[in-house]
Amino acid sequence: MTDLNARIGETRATLERIARDFSPAVFASSLAAEDMVVTDMILKAGLPIAIFTLETGRLHQETLAVLKQIKATYDYDIALYRPRPELVDEYVTRNGLNAFYDSVEMRRECCRIRKVEPLGRALAGHKAWVTGQRRAQSTTRAELAVQEDDAAHGMVKFNPLADWLEADVWDYIREGAVPYNALHDRGYPSIGCEPCTRAVQPGEDVRAGRWWWENPDSKECGLHLVDGKLVRIKSVAA
Numbered sequence: 554m555t556d557l558n559a560r561i562g563e564t565r566a567t568l569e570r571i572a573r574d575f576s577p578a579v580f581a582s583s584l585a586a587e588d589m590v591v592t593d594m595i596l597k598a599g600l601p602i603a604i605f606t607l608e609t610g611r612l613h614q615e616t617l618a619v620l621k622q623i624k625a626t627y628d629y630d631i632a633l634y635r636p637r638p639e640l641v642d643e644y645v646t647r648n649g650l651n652a653f654y655d656s657v658e659m660r661r662e663c664c665r666i667r668k669v670e671p672l673g674r675a676l677a678g679h680k681a682w683v684t685g686q687r688r689a690q691s692t693t694r695a696e697l698a699v700q701e702d703d704a705a706h707g708m709v710k711f712n713p714l715a716d717w718l719e720a721d722v723w724d725y726i727r728e729g730a731v732p733y734n735a736l737h738d739r740g741y742p743s744i745g746c747e748p749c750t751r752a753v754q755p756g757e758d759v760r761a762g763r764w765w766w767e768n769p770d771s772k773e774c775g776l777h778l779v780d781g782k783l784v785r786i787k788s789v790a791a
């Protein structure tokens with residue numbers, strides 16, 4: 554618990570620094586376990602960091618239920634950013650509802666319409682954004698720093714849980730009775746859109762259930778990519 558207490562202290566200090574020095578800042582929550590840790594810290598401390606999620610139109614009912622759990626626990630409404638209906642209609646009409654299974658390009662185009670474009674709107678006008686990403690989550694996140702220069706969005710990106718382990722996340726949640734997505738108890742360590750997420754077997758990589766039909770090196774949705782390519786984002790501070 555000593556290591557966890559130290560991580561909690563550092564994470565709270567990072568969030569306080571973001572609120573103080575990088576206002577206005579926003580937290581992009583995917584409503585997964587890590588994001589609930591950050592949500593709990595922001596809302597319990599009353600920090601002026603707005604929280605939003607990308608409501609892609611393809612989320613699990615269990616994920617949408619987390620919005621109600623947050624409202625009941627913290628009396629807070631997470632802001633919802635949805636894709637532009639005309640872009641979704643055009644994609645579905647031209648390619649089919651589930652064309653993301655056909656190729657990496659089709660999958661990235663769906664993510665671009667349902668996630669990347671709404672993310673751009675959600676981040677506009679802010680100095681910094683916060684994520685719940687952890688270094689240990691996958692090979693694509695091995696270089697993750699607590700603070701990064703996000704050139705694609707022209708702002709600073711913070712990953713305050715970068716050095717947290719999965720056990721830390723669950724110790725924090727259980728200790729603080731923090732609400733969480735019921736899918737985590739059914740073999741889903743990482744949760745995205747319903748058609749693109751499956752449960753994983755014990756011992757599998759925590760992100761093995763995301764876009765499982767693709768190569769592990771291509772498994773990011775574009776939210777943390779620059780110009781459509783996975784890049785190592787420059788760290789500007791520890």
Ligand code: SF4
Binds near residue numbers: 611661
């Ligand atoms: S995760 Fe799947 S359904 Fe969701 S936006 Fe990406 S390709 Fe589309």
